[in-house]
Amino acid sequence: MRSLNMSNNFLLAPIPESADYIINRDVKIAVLGSSGVGKTAMIVRFLTRRFIGDYESNTGNLYSRLVHLEGEQLFVQIQDTPCVQVDSDGSLVSEHTCKYIEWADGFLLVYSMTDYNSYRAIQVLHQHIRKVHPDSKVPVVIVGNKGDLLHARQVQTSEGIQLANELGAVFSEISTSENCEDVYDVFQHLCKEVSKLQSQYLAGEKRRGSLIPRPKSPNMQDLKRRFKQALSSKVKSTGTL
Ligand SMILES: Nc1nc2c(ncn2[C@@H]2O[C@H](COP(=O)(O)OP(=O)(O)OP(=O)(O)O)[C@@H](O)[C@H]2O)c(=O)[nH]1
Numbered sequence: 001m002r003s004l005n006m007s008n009n010f011l012l013a014p015i016p017e018s019a020d021y022i023i024n025r026d027v028k029i030a031v032l033g034s035s036g037v038g039k040t041a042m043i044v045r046f047l048t049r050r051f052i053g054d055y056e057s058n059t060g061n062l063y064s065r066l067v068h069l070e071g072e073q074l075f076v077q078i079q080d081t082p083c084v085q086v087d088s089d090g091s092l093v094s095e096h097t098c099k100y101i102e103w104a105d106g107f108l109l110v111y112s113m114t115d116y117n118s119y120r121a122i123q124v125l126h127q128h129i130r131k132v133h134p135d136s137k138v139p140v141v142i143v144g145n146k147g148d149l150l151h152a153r154q155v156q157t158s159e160g161i162q163l164a165n166e167l168g169a170v171f172s173e174i175s176t177s178e179n180c181e182d183v184y185d186v187f188q189h190l191c192k193e194v195s196k197l198q199s200q201y202l203a204g205e206k207r208r209g210s211l212i213p214r215p216k217s218p219n220m221q222d223l224k225r226r227f228k229q230a231l232s233s234k235v236k237s238t239g240t241l
Pocket residue numbers: 033034035036037038039040041042052053054055056057058081082083084145146147148149174175176177178
């Protein structure tokens with residue numbers, strides 16, 4: 001488990017109508033968690049810096065934003081995933097969840113500190129992610145939200161840390177309502193990790209590409225020699241030039 005501690009060098013910009021610049025990377029993030037844990041609130045906080053108290057129940061909105069991060073321009077898409085319910089046998093009920101898991105490059109798994117069941121759902125979600133993306137490098141951040149509601153706490157910080165340790169994920173306990181910077185750091189970290197992974201993948205592809213021998217193009221000397229040969233055989237057969 002690694003905890004988040006980052007300077008805030010994350011700038012947001014709306015996507016301009018005429019995109020006459022190069023977008024370096026596509027980053028797809030899925031935000032997953034049980035109902036009411038604050039998924040929409042977190043995304044809206046990240047995109048607008050504002051905390052808005054109440055939202056319609058989420059039906060699967062996709063948000064996009066151009067983000068400048070350490071000299072790169074990232075086209076970030078964030079999928080607000082409709083609430084995930086976990087059956088008594090631990091299986092996922094939501095029909096769209098697997099589709100979103102397949103689509104995404106990085107995951108934000110959110111539980112509420114005031115709801116133990118939402119914490120339990122994280123492990124099940126993580127298992128599904130690992131099934132779909134067996135490569136253990138896929139970046140995952142686990143967030144314990146509603147850190148301001150201490151009187152209603154059901155999940156201890158140590159339990160969040162332990163879970164993240166077990167799953168090899170990054171952990172952060174935050175309050176979306178009280179602290180915008182922490183929300184920022186979570187998204188920033190995830191974007192950075194996805195972008196890093198993409199760079200590594202591209203570098204690997206390039207290396208593999210350079211190992212495939214290229215077909216040799218004939219050089220000029222070779223062409224001249226072949227031309228002379230053809231010419232002299234013509235002279236021999238006709239006896240004239
Ligand atoms: N006190 C407190 N309330 C929060 C926090 N984050 C979200 N909420 C509230 O929790 C409720 C649920 O937030 P949503 O963002 O709609 O939760 P959701 O996970 O998107 O829920 P679904 O749409 O059902 O999937 C709202 O009333 C939010 O205002 C927080 O950090 N602290």
